Every structure is written in structure tokens, then in C-alpha cells.
Amino acid sequence: MTPSKGHNKELAERAYRVRRNAVRMGEVQGQGYIAQALDIADVLATAYFHAMRYRPEDPNWEGRDRFLLSNGHYAIALYAALIEAGIIPEEELETYGSDESRLPMSGMASYTPGMEMSGGSLGVGMSIAVGMAMGLKRKKSDSRVYILFSDGELDEGSVWEAMMSAAHHKLDNIIAVVDVNNQQADGPSTQVMAFEPLGQKLEAFGWFVQRIDGNDLDAVVDAFDAAKDHKAPKPRIIVADTLMGKGVPFLEAREKNHFIRVDAHEWQLALAALDEGRLA
Amino acid sequence: MSLLDDPKRLGEHVADFRARHPKKPMRQEFGAIMLALAERRPDVFAVTADLMYATGLVEFGARFPDRLVNVGIAEQNMIGVAAGLGGAGKLPVVCGYAAFIALRAVEQVKVDCAYNETKVILAGLSSGLTYGVGGPTHQTYEDLATLRAMPNTIVIVPNDTVQAALAMDAAVEHPGNTPIYLRLGRGPEHVLTKPGDPFRIGRANRLCDGDDVCLVANGALTFEAYLAADILRGEGIAAEVLDMHTVKPIDREAILDAAGRVDAMVVAEEHSRSGGLGAAVLEVLEDGHDFPVARIGLEDEYPPIGPMPDLRHALGLSGEAIARRARLLLDRKRSRRGR
Ligand SMILES: Cc1ncc(C[n+]2csc(CCOP(=O)(O)OP(=O)(O)O)c2C)c(N)n1
Ligand SMILES: [Mg+2]
Numbered sequence: 112m113t114p115s116k117g118h119n120k121e122l123a124e125r126a127y128r129v130r131r132n133a134v135r136m137g138e139v140q141g142q143g144y145i146a147q148a149l150d151i152a153d154v155l156a157t158a159y160f161h162a163m164r165y166r167p168e169d170p171n172w173e174g175r176d177r178f179l180l181s182n183g184h185y186a187i188a189l190y191a192a193l194i195e196a197g198i199i200p201e202e203e204l205e206t207y208g209s210d211e212s213r214l215p216m217s218g219m220a221s222y223t224p225g226m227e228m229s230g231g232s233l234g235v236g237m238s239i240a241v242g243m244a245m246g247l248k249r250k251k252s253d254s255r256v257y258i259l260f261s262d263g264e265l266d267e268g269s270v271w272e273a274m275m276s277a278a279h280h281k282l283d284n285i286i287a288v289v290d291v292n293n294q295q296a297d298g299p300s301t302q303v304m305a306f307e308p309l310g311q312k313l314e315a316f317g318w319f320v321q322r323i324d325g326n327d328l329d330a331v332v333d334a335f336d337a338a339k340d341h342k343a344p345k346p347r348i349i350v351a352d353t354l355m356g357k358g359v360p361f362l363e364a365r366e367k368n369h370f371i372r373v374d375a376h377e378w379q380l381a382l383a384a385l386d387e388g389r390l391a
Numbered sequence: 392m393s394l395l396d397d398p399k400r401l402g403e404h405v406a407d408f409r410a411r412h413p414k415k416p417m418r419q420e421f422g423a424i425m426l427a428l429a430e431r432r433p434d435v436f437a438v439t440a441d442l443m444y445a446t447g448l449v450e451f452g453a454r455f456p457d458r459l460v461n462v463g464i465a466e467q468n469m470i471g472v473a474a475g476l477g478g479a480g481k482l483p484v485v486c487g488y489a490a491f492i493a494l495r496a497v498e499q500v501k502v503d504c505a506y507n508e509t510k511v512i513l514a515g516l517s518s519g520l521t522y523g524v525g526g527p528t529h530q531t532y533e534d535l536a537t538l539r540a541m542p543n544t545i546v547i548v549p550n551d552t553v554q555a556a557l558a559m560d561a562a563v564e565h566p567g568n569t570p571i572y573l574r575l576g577r578g579p580e581h582v583l584t585k586p587g588d589p590f591r592i593g594r595a596n597r598l599c600d601g602d603d604v605c606l607v608a609n610g611a612l613t614f615e616a617y618l619a620a621d622i623l624r625g626e627g628i629a630a631e632v633l634d635m636h637t638v639k640p641i642d643r644e645a646i647l648d649a650a651g652r653v654d655a656m657v658v659a660e661e662h663s664r665s666g667g668l669g670a671a672v673l674e675v676l677e678d679g680h681d682f683p684v685a686r687i688g689l690e691d692e693y694p695p696i697g698p699m700p701d702l703r704h705a706l707g708l709s710g711e712a713i714a715r716r717a718r719l720l721l722d723r724k725r726s727r728r729g730r
Contacts, residue, residue, distance in 0.1 A: 215696045217526045231528030233464050266463030297443045304463030
């Protein structure tokens with residue numbers, strides 16, 4: 112049973128707008144990690160407009176939940192959410208990836224409000240999450256650490272080192288999401304380096320694990336709720352199976368969509384496809 | 392007015408000089424180098440960490456699937472696996488990005504390869520500022536420092552795609568049990584080298600003769616030094632250009648020979664001014680020299696994120712900047728002497 116079925120109209124609108132922002136930024140450069148932004152938009156919409164606590168006008172507010180982007184190349188997706196959240200002004204999306212912009216290709220804490228770490232080198236965010244979660248607990252803060260990482264990052268040993276320490280230190284204030292879009296630079300992730308059965312591995316590492324369709328908004332909402340409500344003193348992880356290019360059928364159908372170039376006229380087609388999905 | 396002081400004429404001169412030297416992209420050429428090597432040497436393995444496409448290995452993988460080891464995004468594992476292949480009598484060529492070989496996995500390079508006396512060829516692409524838009528995680532200006540400081544390493548910075556092929560051949564033939572690092576670029580760069588040109592590890596190539604100033608460079612900045620020598624010629628300054636493709640072991644003889652003749656030396660590299668080629672040259676000259684040495688490289692601050700040509704220009708890694716620096720050193724030195 113999915114308790115929240117059908118109650119997420121507003122979130123669906125948010126997810127639509129996150130996708131739209133990402134596509135508009137993609138158009139500025141003519142290329143980018145667009146397919147990932149589309150696949151993770153439902154998760155980001157749920158994180159920013161359902162689960163997390165923050166103040167858009169004060170991104171450094173001490174009481175905020177932290178959001179770590181470990182897979183820094185997903186920055187375009189997070190910028191899209193930060194714009195929708197009012198942390199970055201919408202006009203700035205026109206500057207995406209250009210020289211004086213606060214929105215570089217990889218997410219950098221030094222450049223962008225709302226960015227909690229500097230990414231671009233894969234497999235490092237989980238360790239930072241562990242330290243941050245530990246520090247917040249020591250400060251008696253009830254803020255949570257949310258961390259997004261990608262299935263390709265599962266290849267890095269450092270991710271597993273950090274996951275072991277998160278469980279060892281009972282860091283129940285970590286809510287991780289791993290985007291299993293089954294894609295990395297050299298092809299389908301499960302073929303480059305087999306990682307299944309992922310849920311069992313993570314459970315064996317001492318985590319509270321939920322595996323969901325990351326593009327089923329109701330399921331995403333329920334998973335975030337369950338992660339927050341869970342009682343066991345364990346770090347929580349949501350394994351989100353997603354579809355690259357979600358919401359834009361001609362991008363969903365593309366192979367080798369890790370880094371895509373899109374022809375000039377196709378951006379409008381992509382926006383139109385999103386509009387169509389929104390009405391449906 | 393002299394060429395260097397006439398922006399319009401200088402601009403035209405430089406554009407014309409560049410146009411006469413076509414460019415070739417490293418990624419594609421590197422793929423071809425690996426393919427030719429695999430055909431010739433059945434013991435060669437390519438080891439990569441989810442950068443098969445990025446290092447041009449697609450055809451290699453199709454033709455020699457059993458000799459392409461892709462460990463996923465796991466660079467420390469990659470170096471260790473390569474060291475193991477080396478220990479089993481194979482010739483592993485690690486194909487990756489400079490940053491992830493020389494920084495992420497630097498301990499594995501030291502202990503598993505260098506200390507353990509295991510021959511592994513490390514091909515680090517996208518080095519320096521060549522992947523400028525990748526930002527600080529992909530820009531690599533510390534690799535010469537880390538890899539030069541550990542004993543039992545060879546560090547080579549080919550100046551173009553043709554020299555990269557010559558360096559790869561030399562690395563393959565090299566008899567020592569040592570990791571050999573080839574620092575490589577990414578996109579199109581000017582080509583100076585011709586296929587039959589000499590290449591010996593540890594032996595600099597003299598590209599221009601001159602007794603006024605010696606310009607020492609490697610990698611893409613060799614072309615810039617070559618361009619600088621051309622500009623300086625118009626100023627009546629004769630510049631020697633040393634292509635110091637091997638940073639370790641460095642060619643002491645070539646440096647000391649130039650030191651005996653010239654009035655100034657300018658070293659240029661796409662690396663931090665600490666620990667790279669400039670530092671290596673100064674180490675050779677540490678017993679004393681009576682001429683100024685300028686090191687052109689990256690200052691002690693993180694470069695911006697942006698496309699490589701913009702970064703090189705903004706950070707003064709250009710033929711024009713090298714020429715200006717050389718003229719300045721000579722002017723100062725000669726005016727002092729005249730006094
Ligand atoms: C440590 C490190 N190694 C290699 C890279 C190069 N790289 C950038 S993205 C990428 C693939 C990442 O996998 P994933 O995030 O699952 O890919 P996606 O789903 O975005 O296609 C690689 C290998 C990197 N950024 N950092
Ligand atoms: Mg992926």
C-alpha cells in the first residue's frame with residue numbers, strides 16, 4: 112500500500128519546474144548532464160519541498176538540514192532545485208557554466224549558495240556526511256544530513272569505508288539517496304562494475320534500506336517519510352531506481368546519455384515534452 | 392616600434408605563427424597509440440577507471456577485450472591492479488586522468504609501483520589546465536611535484552601528440568622497474584614534433600639555438616616557448632629553446648651547458664611554480680649561477696573554472712608572456728652590467 116498515493120500534485124508541479132529549470136540551463140551550454148537532472152528531479156523536489164528544513168533567504172541558517180551533493184557533476188540538477196527553492200534567483204540560470212557565473216559545471220561550495228561541499232571528484236561526499244552528522248549530533252542539533260550520490264560512485268572504496276563508519280557511529284541523522292540510473296561514463300553501471308544485490312549489501316553494512324522507483328513521486332515521498340520516522344539507530348538510505356531523461360521521451364530513449372549534446376531546436380521540443388507530461 | 396610593444400602587429404604575427412602549426416587532439420591520438428602498442432606487444436594491458444571513452448580506448452576494447460581492465464570508478468584499485476599485472480609479468484598502461492592518478496591514488500603509485508620496483512606506465516590525460524571547465528578537481532598542477540618527489544619514478548611531459556607516441560615507445564622499451572608517468576593533455580594542441588624526431592628519456596631536445604637567453608619548457612608550453620623565441624628574434628634577442636620533456640631524470644648537462652652561455656633563463660610550465668619543472672631546473676643550478684632565472688607557472692592560488700585557452704591566456708602561460716619575461720630579465724641584467 113502506498114499511503115500518500117495521489118496527494119502529491121503540488122510536488123509534481125515542483126518536480127516539473129525543477130526539470131524545466133534544468134533543461135533551460137542545458138540550453139545555455141547546448142550540452143550537459145541533463146539526463147541525470149531529469150532522472151533525479153522527483154527526488155530533489157521531495158527533498159526540497161517535502162522533507163528538508165531550510166530558510167531560502169538564509170542558506171547558512173544554523174538550524175538547516177544539510178544537503179550534500181557527492182556527485183558534483185549533478186550540479187545542474189541541484190541548481191534547478193535551488194532556483195525553485197528560491198535560494199538562487201531564477202535569472203541566474205542564464206549564466207549556467209559561463210565564466211563569471213556562480214553556477215559552474217561541478218557543484219562548488221565556494222561558488223554557490225546552498226552548496227555544502229565542493230564536488231567533481233567522485234566518491235568523497237559520504238565521508239563528509241559522516242563527519243557532518245557526527246558534528247551536528249555533538250552540538251545537540253537535530254538537523255539532518257541528506258546526501259545524494261550516484262551508482263557509479265559505488266565503485267569507490269571510500270564510499271564503503273564511510274558507510275561502514277556511519278553505521279558504526281549510529282548516525283541516524285543521515286538520509287542518503289543513491290541514484291541508480293544504471294549509467295556511468297563507460298556504460299551501464301551494472302556492466303562496468305557489478306554492484307547488485309545492492310539492498311542486501313547496504314543492509315549488511317548496517318543501514319536502514321528502502322529500494323524504490325525514484326520516479327514514482329508517491330513512493331519517493333513515502334520513503335523520505337519512513338526514513339525520517341524510522342526508530343532504529345541506523346543511517347538511512349534510499350536506493351532510487353531512476354530513468355535517465357525522465358519526462359522527455361526522446362531523451363529517455365537515448366543510449367549513452369551520460370553527457371549529452373542536444374541540437375538547438377530540440378531544447379524547445381524537450382520543454383514541450385515536459386509541458387505535455389505536466390498536463391497529463 | 393618593436394614587435395612586443397605593438398599589440399596589433401604582435402597579434403597578427405602570433406596568429407600567423409599559430410596558423411602555420413596545425414593542432415591535433417590528445418584523446419583520439421592516445422587511443423591510436425594504445426591500439427598500435429597492443430598490436431605490437433601482446434603483454435600490454437590497458438587499465439582504466441571508467442574512463443575508457445575519455446581516454447580513447449573504445450577500439451582497443453573492441454579489438455582486445457581481454458586486455459582492457461576497467462575497474463569502475465576506483466582509481467586506487469586501478470593502480471594496485473596495474474601493479475599486480477606488472478608483478479605477473481604483464482606491461483600495464485594505466486589510462487586515466489592526471490588528477491586521479493597523481494593525487495587520488497598517489498600512495499599506490501609510490502608503494503605498489505615505485506617502492507615495489509614494478510614497471511607500470513601511467514598515462515595521465517587532461518593534465519594541467521586542459522580540462523579547465525572541470526574545475527579544481529580535474530585541473531592538475533601538482534602532479535609533477537608529487538611524482539617527482541618519490542624515488543624510483545620517471546616523469547615525462549610530452550609536448551604534443553607525436554612526441555607522446557615517441558615517449559610511449561621509449562617508456563615501453565625502458566629496461567628499469569619503475570613507474571613511468573606520461574603527463575598528457577586533452578584537446579587539440581599545436582604539433583611541433585615530427586614522427587622520426589629523436590626522443591630519449593632524460594635528454595632534452597634543443598629546438599632553437601641562441602646565446603642570449605635560454606627558454607626551458609615542456610608539454611604544450613614548449614610550443615609557446617618556441618613562439619617566444621620567434622618573437623624575440625624580431626627584438627634582436629637570440630633565444631635557445633630546450634624542450635625538457637623529461638622532468639625526472641632531468642637533463643643536467645643541457646641545463647649546465649646553457650648556463651655557461653646565456654644571460655638569463657626562463658622556465659615555463661603548466662604546473663604550480665612549486666615542485667615542477669622550474670623547481671627541477673633550479674635544483675640543477677643550486678651550486679650557483681650568475682644570471683636570473685624566472686619561473687612561469689601557476690601561482691599559489693586556485694585558478695578559476697573555465698575553458699583552457701582563456702585560462703592559459705589569463706594566467707600568462709603564452710608565448711607573448713614568455714617573450715616579455717625574457718626581455719625584461721635581459722634588460723635588467725644588461726643595464727646593471729652597463730652601470
Ligand atoms: C574520482 C573521479 N574519477 C573519475 C571521474 C570522471 N567521471 C565524471 S562523471 C563519471 C561517471 C560517474 O558515474 P555516475 O555518477 O553514476 O554517472 P551518471 O549516472 O551521471 O552517468 C566519471 C567516471 C571523476 N569525476 N571523479
Ligand atoms: Mg549513474
